[in-house]
Amino acid sequence: MIQRIRINAYQVGLVFEYNKLVSVIQEGSYWIWGRKEVIVYEMKQSFVSTIDINILLQNQDLANRLEVVEVGDNEIVLLFQSGTFKEVLTTGRYAFWKGYLDYKFVKADVSKVHITEQINLGLLENIKLQLFTRKFQVLNHEKALLFVNGAFVKELTAGTYYFWKNAITVDVKNVDVRHQQMEISGQELLTKDKATLRINFFVRYQVINVFKALVENKDFDRQLYIIMQLALRAYVGGLTLDELLSKKETIAAAVLEEVSNKITEMGLQVTDSGIRDVILTGEMKEIMNQVLVAEKKAQANSIMRREETAAMRSMLNTAKLMEENEMLWKLKEMEYVEKIADRIGEITISGSGNIIGQLKEIFVK
Structure with missing residues (x-):
C-alpha cells in the first residue's frame, strides 16, 4: 500500500506503524509504504496526542522538537505566548513545538499561602487565574488583621492582598479606623x-x-x-x-x-x-412646670414689693420736704388744681382760706 503525504510549512508529521512512532517528517512531499499511518500536527498549537506522551518522547527526534513542561501536584504553570498570558497549566505533562512560537513558563507553588512568584498583580485578576487565588481588600479608612489557620500573622494597611487558594485557611478581619x-x-x-x-x-x-x-x-x-x-x-x-x-x-x-x-x-x-x-416624663414635666410658674410668681411679687416700697419711700420723702418748706406745699396745691382743672370745666373758690380744704369740701360732697 502506497500513499502520498504533503507536509506544509509549520507542520510536522508523525509516522506510525502498528501504533508505534517510527519517524518524524517535516515540510515536503513523501511516499509512505506499507501499513503506516501519518498524523499531521500544526506547530502553532500545543502538541496533544491520544498516545501517551511518555511513550512518544522515547523517539529522540520528536523529543528534540518539543519543549516539555511538567506540572506537579500543588503546582500550576502560567503559559505566556509571545509575551501574552494564554493559559494556566495544572497537574500533568505538556509539550509545545519549538521554533515557531516564543513560549515562556512561570511555575508557582500553590500549596503555600503567599504569592512569592513574579506575577503581575493585574494578571491575578484574570478570570483564568482567579480559580487559584483568593483576594482581600483593605480600604483607605480601614486596617485589618491577617490570620492563617486561625493564628494571627500581621496587621495589614490599606491595599489589595492576594493569596493562593488551597486547604490552608486564610482570613482577613477589617475594621473602620475613622471617627x-x-x-x-x-x-x-x-x-x-x-x-x-x-x-x-x-x-x-x-x-x-x-x-x-x-x-x-x-x-x-x-x-x-x-x-x-x-x-x-x-x-x-x-x-x-x-x-x-x-x-x-x-x-x-x-x-x-x-x-x-x-x-x-x-x-x-x-x-x-x-x-x-x-x-x-409627663408627670415630672408637669411638676417642673408648676415649680417654674411658682418661681416666676415669687419673682414677680418680690419685684412688685420692691416697687411699692420705693414708691412709699418717695412719698414719705416728699411729705417731709413739704412739711419743711411752705413753698413746696403751695406748688403741690397748684399741681392738684391743675389736675382738677383738666377734668372740670369751672371751679369757684371764695375767701383766702385753705385752698386744699375748700377743694376737699367740693369733691367729697
Missing part, C-alpha cells in the same frame, strides 16, 4: 430623689489598637455601648434632679473619666461625648 459616633438614646434613668427621666447621650470614638479591638474583645462597639450605658446610669443615680440639671454640662466628662481605662483596654479612644437631651 465614629454612637448614640445611646432613650435611657430611662432614676435620680437620687426618685425622679424619672430619659437621657439621650452620644459618644464619638475611634479604633486605635486593631489587635485589642478585634482579637482581645468581641463586638467592641457593643461593649462600648454597655459600658457607657451603665456608667451613665450609675452617675445619674447618685444625683438629685436639681443637681443633674445644674451639672448637665459636666456629666459627660465625669462619666468618661470613670470608664476611660476600660475603653483603652478595648483598643478604643473616645474623643468626645455629651448629653444631647434630658427629657422629663
